[in-house]
Amino acid sequence: MKTRFEGWPHIVEAQQFSREWIEGQFLPLADHMQEIFEQGGSDILGGKRMVSFFYEPSTRTRMSFERAMDCLGGRVMFSSDNAGEFSSASKGETLTDTIRVINRYRPDVIVLRYNQEIGAEFAAKVSRAPIISAGDRAPGQHPTQALLDLRTIFKRRGSIDGLRIAMAGDLLNGRTVRSLCYLLGKFKGIDITFVSPGTLQMKPDVKGYLNRHNVSFRELIDIGEAAETADVIYQTRTQTECGSDFNKSDRNLGRFIINWEVVGMMKEDAIIMHPLPRVDEITTDVDDNSRAVYLTDQIDSGLFTRMALLQMILDPHA
Numbered sequence: 001m002k003t004r005f006e007g008w009p010h011i012v013e014a015q016q017f018s019r020e021w022i023e024g025q026f027l028p029l030a031d032h033m034q035e036i037f038e039q040g041g042s043d044i045l046g047g048k049r050m051v052s053f054f055y056e057p058s059t060r061t062r063m064s065f066e067r068a069m070d071c072l073g074g075r076v077m078f079s080s081d082n083a084g085e086f087s088s089a090s091k092g093e094t095l096t097d098t099i100r101v102i103n104r105y106r107p108d109v110i111v112l113r114y115n116q117e118i119g120a121e122f123a124a125k126v127s128r129a130p131i132i133s134a135g136d137r138a139p140g141q142h143p144t145q146a147l148l149d150l151r152t153i154f155k156r157r158g159s160i161d162g163l164r165i166a167m168a169g170d171l172l173n174g175r176t177v178r179s180l181c182y183l184l185g186k187f188k189g190i191d192i193t194f195v196s197p198g199t200l201q202m203k204p205d206v207k208g209y210l211n212r213h214n215v216s217f218r219e220l221i222d223i224g225e226a227a228e229t230a231d232v233i234y235q236t237r238t239q240t241e242c243g244s245d246f247n248k249s250d251r252n253l254g255r256f257i258i259n260w261e262v263v264g265m266m267k268e269d270a271i272i273m274h275p276l277p278r279v280d281e282i283t284t285d286v287d288d289n290s291r292a293v294y295l296t297d298q299i300d301s302g303l304f305t306r307m308a309l310l311q312m313i314l315d316p317h318a
Contacts, residue, residue, distance in 0.1 A: 009130035009313045012120040014143045014182035022150065022186070026308060030151055033307035034300075036071065043073035048314045051102055052079040054113040054134060060276060060302055061134045061145070065111045068306040074314070077107060099123045099131075108314055116140075130313050138173035139203055145275055146179035148305040152297050153232055156271050160187040166226035168195040168256055169236035169281055171202040176275040177236060181206050185213035192217040193226040197254060200238075221254030227265035233258065234273045235281050235294075259283040266291060273298060 003025060006016040017026070036042050050069045054062055058081065066076050088098065095114060102110060103126075112123055113134035120133035135142040154160055163184070167177045171194055181202075184190045192210065194202050194217060201219060210217055220226060227233065235258055255262075258272060263286055266272075274282060274294035286292055 003316070007124075010120070010124035010127075011130075011132045011143055011309065011313075012118075012124055013133070013141050014146045014179040016143070017147065017183065017186075019186040022147075022183070025312070026147065026305075027151060027154060029308040029312060030301070030304045033068075033071075033304040033311070037304065037307065041071040041073065044311055045069065045072040045074035045314050048074040048108045049077040049106070050074060050310070051105075051107040051110045051129075052076055053098075053102065053110060054081050055115040055119075056113055056135075056137070057081055058113055058134065060299065061113065061142075062111075064299075064302040065132075065134065065306050065310075068303055068310055071303075071307055072311060074108075074310070077105070078102075095119055095122055096126045099127050103128050109310065114140075132309065132313070135175055138175050139178060140175045141179045141182075142175045142275075143179050144306060144309060145176045145302075146183045147309075148298065148301040149176070149180050149234070149273060149275070150183050151301045151305055152273065152293060153271070155301070156293065156297065157231060157269075160184070160190075162189040163187070163232065164191045164193075164230050165232040165234060166193040166195055166223065166230040167202075167234045167236070168223050168226075168258075170200045170238045171196045171236070172200040174236040174275075177202070177234060178206055180234065181210060181215075185209055185215050190215045193230065194219045195221065195223045195226055195254070195256060197221065197256070221256075223255050223258065223262055224265060227262050228267075230266065230270055232271050232273060233262075233266070235278075236275065237277065237279045237281055257281055257283065258286060260285060263289055263291065271297075 005021050052062055052066055069076055107129050109130045111132045111134050112120055115137045117136050117140040119136045120131055124131040133143055171177055270291055272292045
C-alpha cells in the first residue's frame with residue numbers, strides 16, 4: 001500500500017493522488033482527524049510552523065488550514081490574506097524570490113494561494129519546505145478542495161464508483177471542478193454532466209483527460225435535465241474576477257440556478273455541493289434541505305482533510 005502520493009511532499013495538483021492512496025491512506029486518516037478534533041485536538045505537530053501565504057482573499061481554505069494546524073498543536077508563524085497587495089509582490093518581486101526568502105525563516109510547510117495559474121508548481125521547484133496549493137487562479141487547480149469534496153461524497157454516498165454527478169455554472173474558470181474531474185477519473189463508472197452557458201464550458205484539457213480515462217460526459221444548458229438522475233449536483237459561482245458574466249435569469253441561455261423547483265426533481269438521497277462563496281446560484285431557501293451539504297458536511301470535511309494532509313506531510317510516522 002502506497003503511503004505517499006506522487007510529488008511528495010508538495011501538493012500542487014489533483015493528479016498526484018492515486019485511488020490506492022485515497023482509499024488506503026487519506027480517507028482513513030481524515031476520519032481519524034475527525035476523532036481527534038471531536039476529542040479536543042492533539043499535540044502531534046507540536047513545534048511545527050506553517051506559513052499561510054495567500055495572494056487572493058480566502059475564508060474557508062485559509063481558516064481551515066490555520067485551524068487544522070492549531071488542532072494538531074502546530075503554530076502559524078505568518079499569515080497573509082492578500083499577499084499580492086501587502087507584500088513585496090506589490091513592488092514587483094517574483095513568486096520564486098518570495099518563496100526563497102520565506103524558506104530562510106525555516107517554516108515546516110507553506111500553504112500558498114497564487115493569483116496566476118501553476119503558481120504552486122513554480123513555488124515547489126525552489127522551496128525546501130513542502131508547498132501545499134490552496135488554489136491557483138483560474139483555470140488552475142485546487143487539489144485540497146477536490147480531496148475534501150471527494151470525502152464529502154464518499155461519506156454521504158458510501159461509494160465513488162458509479163457516481164452520476166452534474167457540475168454546473170462557470171466551468172471554464174472553476175478550479176474546483178477541474179480538480180474534482182481529475183480525481184473522479186481514477187474511479188470506475190463515473191458519469192458527468194456539465195451544465196453551463198456555451199461561453200463557459202469546461203476546457204478541452206479536462207475533457208481530454210476524461211476521455212483518456214473512460215469517463216463519460218455530456219454537456220447541457222439546463223440543470224433540470226440533469227437533476228432527476230444525478231447523485232450529486234456540484235454548483236459553482238460565476239467567476240467575475242476572471243471576466244465571466246452571464247444573466248442567469250435569461251432562460252434563452254439555459255437554466256443554471258438551483259431552487260426549490262430543481263430540488264423537487266432530485267432523488268431523496270442526492271446531495272447538493274458548492275465550494276463557496278455562494279452568490280445567487282443557489283437560492284437560500286434550499287440551505288436547510290437535507291440534500292444541501294455546502295454549509296455543513298463540506299466545511300467539516302475541509303478541516304479534517306487539511307488536518308490529515310498536514311499530519312501526513314509534517315509527521316508521516318505519527
